[in-house]
Every structure is written in C-alpha cells, then in structure tokens.
Amino acid sequence: MLIRRVSILAVGIIALGSTIALYKPTLFSHQVIAQTPTRSVTRPNRGKSGGWLKELNLTSQQLQQxxxxxxxxxxxxxQKSQEIRQRQQELHDLIAGTTATKEQVRDKYNQIKLVKRQLAxxxxxxxxxIREILNPEQRQKFADRMYKKNPRQNPPAQHN
Structure with a gap:
C-alpha cells in the first residue's frame, strides 16, 4: 500500500512538473507578442518609445488592422488562459488528494495539454x-523579433 501511494505521488509530481514545463513560454508563446495587449507591468525588451511595433514602421492602417x-x-x-489555470488547479488537487486514480490524474493532464494546444x-x-498585412521587409523584422531571444544575450552574427 505504501509503494502504491509513493508511486502515485511520484507520477503526480512528474505530471505537475510536466504541466509547469508545458506552461512556460514555448515557440508558440513567442507569437503571443503579436496579440498580447500591453499591460502596465514592465516587460523586458520593450522600449518606452512604442516597443517592437515601431521597429516595423507600420502605417496607421496596418496598426488599426x-x-x-x-x-x-x-x-x-x-478564456483559454483561465481554463488552463483552472484545470491546473484541479490537477494539483487530484495529485495532492488521496482518492484520484492514476487514470483520473492522467485525464486531467491531457485536458490541460488540449487547452494549451487550442490556445497556441x-x-x-x-x-x-498579422503576417498577411505586412510587407516583405516588415515580415522579416517581425519574424526576427518573434524568434529572437534577449538581444543582449544573443548579439547578431557578424558576417565577414
């Protein structure tokens, strides 16, 4: 009985750790840049001069679009973000509880993965x-910005 509980706890910890790892920004999360509304919270790599959108030299029509x-x-x-948070709390509760089966925990984990995929x-x-409204030069800058990590950590490669 003790081995079963320890096994369930270990699976729960792994599932929770995997959920947290999946919740961290991924390739698709970098695309959030395009639609995440600006908030009053200071974010790295956002200049006070209007941020990355100014770098694209967008027209007023493009900005409106x-x-x-x-x-x-x-x-x-x-809605999807709230659903993820709710299901993660439910997963936490299942893992911490003593009545959930392995299958119930796994099902909840799979539900979270599905909603995260829908959000992505x-x-x-x-x-x-957004790509559709950009010209080729703007698309290049957009892609560079979207896939670039902290510019201070990854200086541009120098071509000889």
Missing part, C-alpha cells in the same frame, strides 16, 4: 493574420 486582430481574439485567449492555435492564427 493589428489592433482589430488582437481585439477579435482577446476574449478567446483570456489561436495565437498562431493571429500571427498568420
């Missing part, structure tokens, strides 16, 4: 929509 893209998916993104799909679709 991006604003509309972001607005259209804002509710969906918020929404974000990716926003990225594609």
């Amino acid at each position: 991006i604003k509309e893209i972001r607005h259209q998916s804002k509710q969906q993104i918020a 799909d929404i974000q990716f679709e926003n990225t594609l929509a």
Whole structure:
C-alpha cells in the first residue's frame, strides 16, 4: 500500500512538473507578442518609445488592422488562459488528494495539454493574420523579433 501511494505521488509530481514545463513560454508563446495587449507591468525588451511595433514602421492602417486582430481574439485567449489555470488547479488537487486514480490524474493532464494546444492555435492564427498585412521587409523584422531571444544575450552574427 505504501509503494502504491509513493508511486502515485511520484507520477503526480512528474505530471505537475510536466504541466509547469508545458506552461512556460514555448515557440508558440513567442507569437503571443503579436496579440498580447500591453499591460502596465514592465516587460523586458520593450522600449518606452512604442516597443517592437515601431521597429516595423507600420502605417496607421496596418496598426488599426493589428489592433482589430488582437481585439477579435482577446476574449478567446483570456478564456483559454483561465481554463488552463483552472484545470491546473484541479490537477494539483487530484495529485495532492488521496482518492484520484492514476487514470483520473492522467485525464486531467491531457485536458490541460488540449487547452494549451487550442490556445497556441489561436495565437498562431493571429500571427498568420498579422503576417498577411505586412510587407516583405516588415515580415522579416517581425519574424526576427518573434524568434529572437534577449538581444543582449544573443548579439547578431557578424558576417565577414
């Protein structure tokens, strides 16, 4: 009986750790840049001069279109994010409890993975929509910015 409880606890810890690892920013999370509304919280790599959008030299029409893209998916993104937080709490409770079976814990973990995938799909679709309104030069800058980590940590490669 003790071995069973220890095994369930170990599986729970692994599942929770995997959930947390999946929740961390991934390739798709970098695409959130395109539709995440700015907040009063200071974020790294965001200049006070208007951030990365200014780097793209967008027209007022392009800015309006991006604003509309972001607005259209804002509710969906918020709902999916809330759903992820709720299901992660439920997973935590299942892992911490003594009555859930391994299958119940695994099912909850799979539910979280599904919702995270749905959120990533929404974000990716926003990225594609924004890409469509950019010219080739802007697309290049957009892609460079989206996939670039902290510029101070990864200086541009010098070509000889």
